[in-house]
Amino acid sequence: MALQSKLPSVGTTIFTVMSTLAQEHQAINLSQGFPDFAMDPRLIDAVDQAMREGANQYTHMNGHPLLRERIAGKVGHLYGAGVDPQTEITVTPGATYAIYTSLTCILRPGDEVIVFEPAYDSYIPTIEVNGATAVRVPLQFPHYSIDWDLVKKAITPRTRMILLNTPHNPTGSVWTDADFRMLETLVEGTDILLMSDEVYEHITFDGYRHPSILKYPVLRARAFACFSFGKAYHCTGWKIGYCIAPPALTTEFRKVHQFNCFSTNTPAQLGLARYLENREAYESLPAFFQRKRDLFLGLMKDSPFRWLDSKGSYFVLGSYGHFSQEPDTDFAIRLTKEYGVAVIPVSVFYQDGKDDKVVRFCFAKEDKTLEEAARRLTSV
Numbered sequence: 553m554a555l556q557s558k559l560p561s562v563g564t565t566i567f568t569v570m571s572t573l574a575q576e577h578q579a580i581n582l583s584q585g586f587p588d589f590a591m592d593p594r595l596i597d598a599v600d601q602a603m604r605e606g607a608n609q610y611t612h613m614n615g616h617p618l619l620r621e622r623i624a625g626k627v628g629h630l631y632g633a634g635v636d637p638q639t640e641i642t643v644t645p646g647a648t649y650a651i652y653t654s655l656t657c658i659l660r661p662g663d664e665v666i667v668f669e670p671a672y673d674s675y676i677p678t679i680e681v682n683g684a685t686a687v688r689v690p691l692q693f694p695h696y697s698i699d700w701d702l703v704k705k706a707i708t709p710r711t712r713m714i715l716l717n718t719p720h721n722p723t724g725s726v727w728t729d730a731d732f733r734m735l736e737t738l739v740e741g742t743d744i745l746l747m748s749d750e751v752y753e754h755i756t757f758d759g760y761r762h763p764s765i766l767k768y769p770v771l772r773a774r775a776f777a778c779f780s781f782g783k784a785y786h787c788t789g790w791k792i793g794y795c796i797a798p799p800a801l802t803t804e805f806r807k808v809h810q811f812n813c814f815s816t817n818t819p820a821q822l823g824l825a826r827y828l829e830n831r832e833a834y835e836s837l838p839a840f841f842q843r844k845r846d847l848f849l850g851l852m853k854d855s856p857f858r859w860l861d862s863k864g865s866y867f868v869l870g871s872y873g874h875f876s877q878e879p880d881t882d883f884a885i886r887l888t889k890e891y892g893v894a895v896i897p898v899s900v901f902y903q904d905g906k907d908d909k910v911v912r913f914c915f916a917k918e919d920k921t922l923e924e925a926a927r928r929l930t931s932v
């Protein structure tokens with residue numbers, strides 16, 4: 553039987569490849585973006601209680617009503633956005649699913665979607681599986697800022713969507729208020745929609761606070777904003793997130809969601825809803841992760857890497873071009889095999905493999921993991 557792949561150029565993701573290599577070589581895994589520390593036992597207790605109370609059957613297709621209310625309360629408090637839990641919030645099995653659904657309910661063959669590169673690896677396959685075309689706009693190395701003239705030039709009558717991600721994986725760069733204002737100017741008067749990936753909303757440093765797209769009424773009116781509880785509460789394995797979008801977009805989103813997973817894990821939703829009563833749960837996160845970033849950079853000060861600015865996310869990029877000209881994929885494999893620390897080469901976040909000789913380190917790890925990684929890496 554002849555099978556024509558819909559995604560012929562997609563292989564196994566680099567995250568799986570590097571994690572497998574890390575296991576084979578008993579390397580410390582700073583490659584994949586997940587914490588190795590325990591989550592808050594109060595959240596575990598809240599989910600346990602929900603299960604014991606019998607919250608074990610399908611809940612509402614759009615999300616547990618109490619969780620949607622809590623989400624609305626949170627975004628009202630943080631971003632001053634009035635969001636209707638009935639018509640604008642849908643709880644999903646993770647942010648990747650929310651991103652997939654946002655794109656799938658809109659895109660048609662022939663549509664173009666503007667994507668900033670380096671890009672989280674799900675975006676382009678999701679565009680392509682829907683028959684649309686990714687139009688790639690590079691972020692400007694080494695600060696990974698946006699060249700708005702390039703964005704302007706990339707817009708055509710076929711542009712259906714622009715995807716944005718702030719704080720940004722893999723670079724740790726963030727959007728400024730000026731970036732959001734530029735985007736407003738570009739899209740006003742067009743039919744261009746937006747997908748804003750904000751999974752690292754709570755992980756920001758040095759006094760910078762995340763300006764969600766929900767703060768900008770002109771943008772919000774045309775945006776799917778996607779979030780992840782896994783990233784926020786150290787439970788990436790729960791795969792639970794949500795999408796906020798205006799009613800007309802949410803209606804389309806739910807048409808796809810209804811027949812894809814229908815509803816998301818009930819006890820996790822109820823547990824999270826009760827846990828979110830406590831604002832401290834998310835208000836403590838910037839300081840918590842900034843300490844991790846600063847600890848890691850302090851420990852690595854005698855290593856040969858040059859560190860690029862990380863303003864948010866779990867990640868910091870280390871530049872090595874001044875002491876090695878190896879391709880970053882070879883360099884990452886060598887770090888894993890010879891020094892016992894797995895990292896991610898940034899070229900894999902570009903379709904054309906652009907190699908600026910930088911690798912991504914995830915510092916969302918136990919202090920002792922970071923200490924041991926630094927000990928191993930100072931001899932590079």
Ligand SMILES: Cc1ncc(COP(=O)(O)O)c(C=O)c1O
Pocket residue numbers: 585645646647648649672717720721749751779780781782783788791792793
């Ligand atoms: C930018 C970005 N978006 C989305 C996700 C996935 O979130 P979730 O695990 O909730 O699907 C990740 C995870 O690495 C990410 O880095």
